Amino acid sequence: xxVLDSIDDQQIDDPTARGEFFWLDVIGADDDTIKALGRxxxxxxxxxxxxLEFHQxxxxxxxxxxxxxxxxxxxxxxxxxxxxxxxHLLVSGNWVVTxxxxxxxxxxxxxxxxxxxxEASESYMVYRILDTLTDTYFPAMERIDDAIDDLEDAIxxxxxxxQLQHIFRLKRRLVALRRVITPQRDLAASAxxxxxxxxxxxxxxxxxxxxxxxxxxxxxxxxxSYRDLLSSAMDVYLSTVSNRMNAVMKQLTIVxxxxxPITALTGFFGQNFGWLVDHVKSxxxxxxxxxxxxxxxxxxxxxxxxxxxxxxx
Numbered sequence: 001x002x003v004l005d006s007i008d009d010q011q012i013d014d015p016t017a018r019g020e021f022f023w024l025d026v027i028g029a030d031d032d033t034i035k036a037l038g039r040x041x042x043x044x045x046x047x048x049x050x051x052l053e054f055h056q057x058x059x060x061x062x063x064x065x066x067x068x069x070x071x072x073x074x075x076x077x078x079x080x081x082x083x084x085x086x087x088h089l090l091v092s093g094n095w096v097v098t099x100x101x102x103x104x105x106x107x108x109x110x111x112x113x114x115x116x117x118x119e120a121s122e123s124y125m126v127y128r129i130l131d132t133l134t135d136t137y138f139p140a141m142e143r144i145d146d147a148i149d150d151l152e153d154a155i156x157x158x159x160x161x162x163q164l165q166h167i168f169r170l171k172r173r174l175v176a177l178r179r180v181i182t183p184q185r186d187l188a189a190s191a192x193x194x195x196x197x198x199x200x201x202x203x204x205x206x207x208x209x210x211x212x213x214x215x216x217x218x219x220x221x222x223x224x225s226y227r228d229l230l231s232s233a234m235d236v237y238l239s240t241v242s243n244r245m246n247a248v249m250k251q252l253t254i255v256x257x258x259x260x261p262i263t264a265l266t267g268f269f270g271q272n273f274g275w276l277v278d279h280v281k282s283x284x285x286x287x288x289x290x291x292x293x294x295x296x297x298x299x300x301x302x303x304x305x306x307x308x309x310x311x312x313x
Contacts, residue, residue, distance in 0.1 A: 003115040007033065012040075016094070021122045023129075024097045025111055034099060041066075041097065043090060051088045051099050058184040060191045066092035067194065069187075072180040073104055073133030074140045082140035082173070084180060087133060089126070096126055106132050127208035130188075134212055137181070137219045141226070144170060148229050155233060159240045167237070171230050178223045185220050188213035254305060261297035 002015045002022035007029070015022045026037070031052050038048035044063035050056065051068065061068045069089040074082040085104045090097040098107070110132045114125060147170060155163050188209065 003111050022095050026099045054086050058187050073136040106136050130212045134215045141222045152233050155237045159237050167234050174223055174227050181220050185216040188216050
């Protein structure tokens, strides 16, 4: 069992001549290098064409004695958004070649671990590559779960527009993950027998790939549940904002209602009626009829509001 991280003719020819299975991990290779690899390993022309084309839908294509698997994992960078990493696996009974444009720490660790394991079987190596890529989703889902919890707490305490934007960002992130996880789950369900029946791979590999399928089901369920949680968080946000607006409108209505009789009284006393001219001639009469009427109306309104519990928020 050999693990290679660079294209070296001698390192490739030696295990090939001895009929030993090996894994060649190619990162950031140009088109000419990939075409040369295709000719060296006798890949089908369509397999070479698909290997050169990235941003594909997860899939499995069988070509006689080898197959192409397009599989996705997640890169964990400094920013909170998980970045998808696309890996093209060319698998036969004698070798597995992975082609990717970006690094993936989990695959690098796996490559070193398998390099030290001389007893690893062919099927186990293919399984470990797919399983490692699948397991990269779980830390990303945990970070999204924590972000949703923090977001819900913040919305209940003090909702603002930034939280609404955060909800939309998380939903877009989940949509991007769901776009690759769902077809990968379906691929794993239908490809178990195809991978296991590939000439050269030993029997008993179905259990390995069934485990990958189980993990993808878990990830898919987590994506769906987090989407529901985000929808609930948006409902809570809209409800909280609506309740706050209702409270503000209630307070403004109370203030406007209190000042309404005062405005009416000032308007009434500002009219040039004969009775007013004859009876409101002193400071005492002004305080009684003018100020007293305004104060009395305010007191009556306050008592009415208190009895009707309008001040309760």
